[in-house]
Amino acid sequence: MVTLMDFKVTEETTLKQAIGMLKEKKWNLLPVTDEEGCLKGVFTRSGLYGMLLEEKPLHTPIKDYIKKDAKAVSIDTPYEKIEQLVGKSDVGTGVVLNKEGKVAGLFTKTDMVMALLRTADALKELETVKKLQATLETALEHAYDGILMADQHQLIQMANPSLLDFFGLKKEDVLHRKVDEVLPQIKLSKVYQTELAEISDFKESNGIKYLVHRIPIMEDGQLVGALGKITFRQLNEVNELFRKWQKAESKAKFYHQQLEKTESARYTWEHIFTIDPQMEKLKKSAAKAARGRSTILIRGESGTGKELFAHAIHNSSARRNGKFVVVNCAAIPEDLLESEFFGYEEGSFTGARQRGKIGKFDLANGGTLFLDEIGDMSLTLQAKLLRVLQEREFYRVGGTSKIKVDVRIIAATNQNLEEMVRQGQFREDLYYRLNVISLNIPPLRERVPDTGFLLGVLIKELNMLLGTSITGIEHEAHEALLGYSWPGNVRELRNVMERAMTFAEHGKILLEDLPDYLLGEIPSFPAKGSISTVEEAEHVAILRALSQTQGNKAKAARILGISRSGLYEKLKKYELNV
Numbered sequence: 001m002v003t004l005m006d007f008k009v010t011e012e013t014t015l016k017q018a019i020g021m022l023k024e025k026k027w028n029l030l031p032v033t034d035e036e037g038c039l040k041g042v043f044t045r046s047g048l049y050g051m052l053l054e055e056k057p058l059h060t061p062i063k064d065y066i067k068k069d070a071k072a073v074s075i076d077t078p079y080e081k082i083e084q085l086v087g088k089s090d091v092g093t094g095v096v097l098n099k100e101g102k103v104a105g106l107f108t109k110t111d112m113v114m115a116l117l118r119t120a121d122a123l124k125e126l127e128t129v130k131k132l133q134a135t136l137e138t139a140l141e142h143a144y145d146g147i148l149m150a151d152q153h154q155l156i157q158m159a160n161p162s163l164l165d166f167f168g169l170k171k172e173d174v175l176h177r178k179v180d181e182v183l184p185q186i187k188l189s190k191v192y193q194t195e196l197a198e199i200s201d202f203k204e205s206n207g208i209k210y211l212v213h214r215i216p217i218m219e220d221g222q223l224v225g226a227l228g229k230i231t232f233r234q235l236n237e238v239n240e241l242f243r244k245w246q247k248a249e250s251k252a253k254f255y256h257q258q259l260e261k262t263e264s265a266r267y268t269w270e271h272i273f274t275i276d277p278q279m280e281k282l283k284k285s286a287a288k289a290a291r292g293r294s295t296i297l298i299r300g301e302s303g304t305g306k307e308l309f310a311h312a313i314h315n316s317s318a319r320r321n322g323k324f325v326v327v328n329c330a331a332i333p334e335d336l337l338e339s340e341f342f343g344y345e346e347g348s349f350t351g352a353r354q355r356g357k358i359g360k361f362d363l364a365n366g367g368t369l370f371l372d373e374i375g376d377m378s379l380t381l382q383a384k385l386l387r388v389l390q391e392r393e394f395y396r397v398g399g400t401s402k403i404k405v406d407v408r409i410i411a412a413t414n415q416n417l418e419e420m421v422r423q424g425q426f427r428e429d430l431y432y433r434l435n436v437i438s439l440n441i442p443p444l445r446e447r448v449p450d451t452g453f454l455l456g457v458l459i460k461e462l463n464m465l466l467g468t469s470i471t472g473i474e475h476e477a478h479e480a481l482l483g484y485s486w487p488g489n490v491r492e493l494r495n496v497m498e499r500a501m502t503f504a505e506h507g508k509i510l511l512e513d514l515p516d517y518l519l520g521e522i523p524s525f526p527a528k529g530s531i532s533t534v535e536e537a538e539h540v541a542i543l544r545a546l547s548q549t550q551g552n553k554a555k556a557a558r559i560l561g562i563s564r565s566g567l568y569e570k571l572k573k574y575e576l577n578v
C-alpha cells in the first residue's frame with residue numbers, strides 16, 4: 001500500500017498540480033479528500049483527459065472532474081475483498097481508508113508483488129498485507145518455474161521450492177544472502193546496473209537446459225528489487241520439436257560414436273566415476289600399468305566398466321596416438337573370427353569380398369587391441385593368438401608372407417579363466433601370457449558409496465542425452481535404488497535410470513518410475529487354470545534370470561543351466577513375450 005503522508009489532493013488542487021502528481025507517482029488516480037482527510041472522490045486519468053480535451057487552463061481546480069462514487073476499502077478489509085476490488089477494477093487501484101474513515105493510502109496491483117519484498121516491520125503489522133503475502137507466497141511456492149526475488153540490496157527475500165530443487169539448494173542457504181554469492185550463474189546483479197528486463201541465453205545445470213528471465217522491480221521510478229524466473233521444464237516439455245531435434249542429434253551422435261568406437265578410445269580416467277576407495281586405488285594402479293608395455297587382463301562382472309578401463313589405459317599410455325581397436329570375441333561367429341583378427345589376402349575367398357580385408361591386428365598396429373570376452377575364444381584361435389603375442393607377427397588368411405605388428409593387448413573377461421584352464425577350455429600358456437598384470441574390478445554391490453554417487457552422475461549425463469529435466473529422486477525411490485543388488489552393475493544402473501527418467505513426469509524420479517523387479521516384487525503370473533507349484537517356481541526363476549541379464553537370453557539360459565532352445569520353449573509355454 002502507498003501511504004499518502006507526503007501530499008494531499010483536494011477539490012482546489014489545480015490541473016497542473018494533478019498532472020505533476022500523477023506523473024511523479026505513476027498512479028492511475030488521485031484520492032481527493034477534504035481538509036480533514038475524508039474521501040470526497042477520486043481524480044482519474046479519464047478526468048484529466050477530459051480537462052485537457054476541453055482545453056482548460058492549467059490553473060483550473062479539478063473539482064468539477066472528480067468521480068464522487070469512488071470505491072474505498074477500510075484498512076481492515078479482508079484480503080478476499082481487496083483481491084476482488086483490485087483484481088476486477090479496470091484501474092487496478094483501490095483507496096484505503098483508516099479506522100476513522102480517512103484516506104490512508106492507495107492499494108495497487110503492483111503492491112501484490114511488492115508486498116513480498118517489503119520486510120519493513122510497519123508493513124508487516126498490517127493484517128491485509130500479511131494475508132496477501134501469505135497467499136502470494138503459496139502461489140509462488142507452487143509455481144512451475146523457479147522464482148527468486150531480491151530486494152534493493154540484492155539480498156534474496158524469496159526463493160520457491162522449484163528453484164531450490166533445480167539448483168540443489170536449501171532455503172536457509174539462500175535467504176537474506178546476496179544473489180551473486182549463492183547463485184552467481186543467474187547474473188541477477190545485471191538488472192541492478194541496467195534496470196532493464198532481459199532473458200539470458202541457454203544455460204545448463206545438471207544437464208538441464210534453462211533460461212533466466214531477469215526482471216527489475218520498480219517503484220515510483222526507483223529500483224526496489226529484482227525478480228529472477230528460471231524456466232527449465234517448459235523448455236523441454238512445451239517445445240516438443242526442440243526435444244525431437246535434441247533426440248535425433250543425440251542418436252546421431254551415439255551412432256557416430258558407435259562407428260568410431262572400434263578405432264578410437266573416447267574415455268579417460270575422468271569418465272570412470274567412483275568415490276569408493278578400493279576403486280580409486282584400482283584406477284591408480286591401472287594408470288601406472290598403462291605407462292608400461294605389458295599385456296593387461298581386466299576381470300570383473302558384466303557391466304562393471306572393463307571396457308571403460310581399457311579405453312582409459314590406452315588413452316594414458318604412450319600409444320594414445322595410435323588406434324584403439326575393440327574385438328568382442330563372443331559377438332563374432334567362430335568361422336569369421338580368424339579373418340576378423342588377421343584379415344585375408346585378395347582372392348582368398350570367392351564372391352564379393354575378393355579385394356582382401358585388413359584385420360584388427362593390422363589396424364591396431366602401433367596402438368592397442370582390446371579383446372573383450374576373451375573366455376569365449378575357441379582353442380584353435382587361442383593358439384593363433386598366442387603365436388602373435390610371442391612372435392609379434394602373423395599371416396593373413398590365405399597369405400604367405402609374415403606381417404610384423406606392434407600391438408599392445410588388453411583382454412577382458414567375466415569368466416573364471418582359472419577354472420576354464422583346469423577344465424581344458426582355456427590354454428594355460430595363453431592364460432599366463434595375458435595375465436601379466438591383472439586388474440579386478442569389484443561389482444557395484446561391493447562398492448558401497450558408489451551407487452548413490454553414480455545416481456547423481458547419471459542424472460546429469462542422461463538429462464543431457466535424453467533432453468529431460470530431472471532434478472532428483474524422491475526418498476522412497478532413492479531407498480529402492482540403493483537397496484537393490486545390481487547384478488548387471490553400472491550398465492544395469494544406467495539402463496534403469498534411463499527408463500525412469502523417461503517415465504518421470506514431475507521432475508523427480510518416483511517409486512512408480514522404477515521397474516517392478518527392483519522393488520522386490522514377484523511378477524504376476526498369467527491367470528492359467530491349474531498352474532502347479534513347480535511351474536510357478538520355474539516361471540519365477542526364468543523371470544529373475546532374465547531381469548538379472550537385462551533380457552539376454554543366452555546368459556539367462558546359462559544361469560538357469562538349460563540350453564538356449566530349452567529357454568525359448570519355456571518362454572513360449574509361459575507366454576513370456578521378451
Ligand SMILES: Nc1ncnc2c1ncn2[C@@H]1O[C@H](COP(=O)(O)OP(=O)(O)OP(=O)(O)O)[C@@H](O)[C@H]1O
Nearest residue numbers: 271272273301302303304305306307308414490491
Ligand atoms: N565407474 C563408472 N562410471 C561411469 N560409467 C560407468 C562406470 N562403470 C561402468 N560404466 C558404464 O556402464 C556401462 C558398461 O560399462 P563397460 O561396457 O565398460 O562394462 P564391461 O565390464 O566391459 O561390460 P561387459 O563385460 O558386459 O562387456 C557403460 O555404459 C559404461 O560407460
